[in-house]
Amino acid sequence: MSETLHAHVDEQVCVGTGMCEATAPDLFEVGDDGTSHVLLDVVPPELAAAARKAAEDCPTRALTLGAG
């Protein structure tokens, strides 16, 4: 059984600082609505470390990761 990793952005909290996009541009992008969007349904293993760093560093703590 292999666990998959998902990223989630809380749009109520995100103000689009773009820190996640700077850390993991293949995974996050601030859209026209000024909040960040997750570009991939599943975080690929090679981006897992960057995704964790982005979640840790998110200034508004809008970004969470979940397994399953």
Next chain:
Amino acid sequence: MTALLPEASSVDLSDLEFWALPPEQREAAFAALRRDRPFAFYEEPEVPFMEKGPGYYSIVRHADVEAVSSQPKLFCSGEGATSIVNLPAELNEFYGSMISMDDPRHAKIRRIVSKAFTPKMLEAVVDSVELLCEEILIDARKAAEQGDGTFDLVKHISAPLPLRVICRMMGIHDADAPVVLEQTNFILSGGDEEFITDESQALMQIIQAGQTLAGIMERLAEERRETATDDLTSALVRTEVDGEKLSYQEIASFFILLCVAGNETTRTAISHGVWAMHQFPEQKARWMADPSLEKTAVEEIVRWASPVIWMRRTATQDTEVNGHKFKAGDKLIMFYNSANRDEKAFTDPFTFDLGRQPNPHYGFGAPGPHFCLGANLARREIAVAFRQIFEKMPDLEVVGEPDRLKSSFINGIKRLPVRLGGRA
């Protein structure tokens, strides 16, 4: 440094003369506060014509700054984030714009501009940062060659780069750029005698500076309403929040915020970076020899410089921070400079280490909705500035002490004499 700490009780952060002390003395004072009086209470500084408020608590430890900043519902910005003294509501909004606003309105307005500052959007700006920086260095070299080989780094490099970048992003005409610089200097002078000669006139001078910037904005907004471009001013005039266009005053204060914040901070970081690398030449040599150090080097410069010294929050209810109780209405000043030297958050915080990692500094503010909008832009500007200085001015050397701004709010450097040594 521990052995040299002053008595924490002797430190008065409200005394403007404290901010004129040499940096080492100020650092030692904050180290003493972190150790012995982490929630020290101070009387408010006197401001002519303003009623003196109840005083404020200084928040000086990294963990406490984080706790306050990351709980905006408990510690709000709407009572004022950039002034210790409560300003009339109109003034607060005019000079603070969204920096002195709370969610949900803050978030709505913030998101409008966020999209102009994302990493991908900034890629387009970077080319122009490179070009502007090249022009600026050519002009600086000319200034040096026409004189005795020396020039003022602030005037010729660290001030013009962010100024011209932010003016270009906002769509401000080149002819207006010098006025923008001059007026933002006034607004963030912090009481320094060079800018505010008569203390009783300080408020008037700052109001006039705001009006001058608003005047530039008004003309520009008019032009953009007729013919929109892809600049920020066009975005602001056509934007709607909750179905309503931003008012003239909202656009004007937004414009002032972006001008002021976009100018004074990056300028300060670049100036401190050059000075720090003069003091620690082995760090300069290290970066010049290894360009891949850029990412950590830029963060360390921002930590070291801490261009914005503090922001204020106000408790919205009775609450506590890491065991210390606060009452509704209490004012809390988060000292980022102190958090950035906290021995508990950084290994050897008084060492300038361009390879520092991790580096959880609060130079762009601590976690929370007000985290610096321009962080990614500032990082690019600082990176480009140093890359080009190393390439095109490897002979640049500092030949005197920095002339520091006397301000509790901005850790500014007014002048830093440099020389192009190899050519003299």
